[in-house]
Amino acid sequence: MAESRSTFQFKQFALAHGNPGLKITTEACLFGAWSTGYPQQNTLDIGTGCGLLLGILAQAHPKTQFIGIEIQSDVADLAKKNMRDLNNPNIQIISSSLNDYQAQHDFIVCNPPFFINHLKNTDASKNQAMHSDTLSPAELVDGIHRNLTSEGLFTVLYPPEGMKQFEKAAEEKGLYLNEICEVKHQTNHATLRIMAQGSFVKSPISRQSICIKEMDGSYSADFIALLKPYYLIFD
Numbered sequence: 274m275a276e277s278r279s280t281f282q283f284k285q286f287a288l289a290h291g292n293p294g295l296k297i298t299t300e301a302c303l304f305g306a307w308s309t310g311y312p313q314q315n316t317l318d319i320g321t322g323c324g325l326l327l328g329i330l331a332q333a334h335p336k337t338q339f340i341g342i343e344i345q346s347d348v349a350d351l352a353k354k355n356m357r358d359l360n361n362p363n364i365q366i367i368s369s370s371l372n373d374y375q376a377q378h379d380f381i382v383c384n385p386p387f388f389i390n391h392l393k394n395t396d397a398s399k400n401q402a403m404h405s406d407t408l409s410p411a412e413l414v415d416g417i418h419r420n421l422t423s424e425g426l427f428t429v430l431y432p433p434e435g436m437k438q439f440e441k442a443a444e445e446k447g448l449y450l451n452e453i454c455e456v457k458h459q460t461n462h463a464t465l466r467i468m469a470q471g472s473f474v475k476s477p478i479s480r481q482s483i484c485i486k487e488m489d490g491s492y493s494a495d496f497i498a499l500l501k502p503y504y505l506i507f508d
Contacts, residue, residue: 281325283503285332288355290323294348297325299485300456300466301384304430305329306499307454307468311426313337313380319371319416320344320408324352324364326382329503331361339364342374344408371408371416378420381427385413385435410439418446421473428470436467449475455482 278291290297305326314337318326321341331339341356341364343349349368356364367374386408410431417427427448431439440450452470457463464482483495492507501507 282505283328284505285503286328286359288323288325288328289351290325294322294345294351297323300430301325302329302503303456303483303485303496303499304384304428304466304468305382306503308382308428308470309333311380311428311470313426315378316340316380316382317342317376317378317420319381319383319413320385321352321366322348322384324355324359324366326384327352327356327364328359330382331359331364332502335361335363337363337380340376340378341366342369342371343367344370371412374416374420376420377422379422379425381417381421381425382429383413383417383427384430385410410435411442414439414442414446414448417443418448421448423473426470426472428468430466430468433464433467436469440469443471448473450478451476452479453481455480457482457484459486459488460484461488 278289281288281290281297288297306329309330313334316330316337316339318339318341321327321343324341327339327341341352343352343366346368349366353366356366421427429439443449448471450469450471451474454468455464456466456468458465484493485496487493497507
């Protein structure tokens with residue numbers, strides 16, 4: 274299959290993305306920027322892909338130690354190249370499944386595969402990245418439970434149905450959602466994604482929402498505030 278890779282240019286770094294793996298999405302960028310709001314010293318990115326979340330988090334937390342794990346070796350190689358180009362010695366990429374990885378982290382971030390029960394793509398690389406067959410919500414919960422410090426935090430991104438499955442599995446393991454942010458394209462649209470922060474601490478869930486665009490098609494003030502440090506269009 275022909276390679277279709279492109280480069281996404283941010284203000285302070287650029288990332289090659291596409292095949293192998295998935296292209297960078299607006300929702301993933303928003304999730305990364307949103308996740309920078311939490312303190313972290315030793316961060317794990319589960320299923321790092323091209324390294325998008327690591328690039329965003331490292332810009333905001335340059336002294337943090339980062340490890341990104343990626344089950345697909347060719348995608349891990351791409352992430353390694355991207356991180357070398359960032360020239361940040363605090364970032365390490367490991368080609369590994371979550372089941373084979375174990376270490377303690379005070380912050381864990383994951384934009385997991387989430388097209389649960391949808392028709393599969395004919396591209397094997399996209400298939401593995403987009404479907405829950407290789408990392409179900411329950412398996413992600415197990416990995417977070419095993420690798421998160423007792424006082425640590427995690428953030429995850431799912432569509433609404435995937436988040437329901439994740440939250441149910443999390444509570445069965447003693448992990449709880451503490452904050453939820455619903456992402457909509459516009460106010461009159463259904464919820465597109467849910468960004469959630471959780472921990473081992475059970476507390477009332479703080480709820481908020483963010484729209485990517487206003488009704489007139491312009492980017493919302495909340496979206497601009499989060500992405501301004503990264504997007505070239507927000508100078």
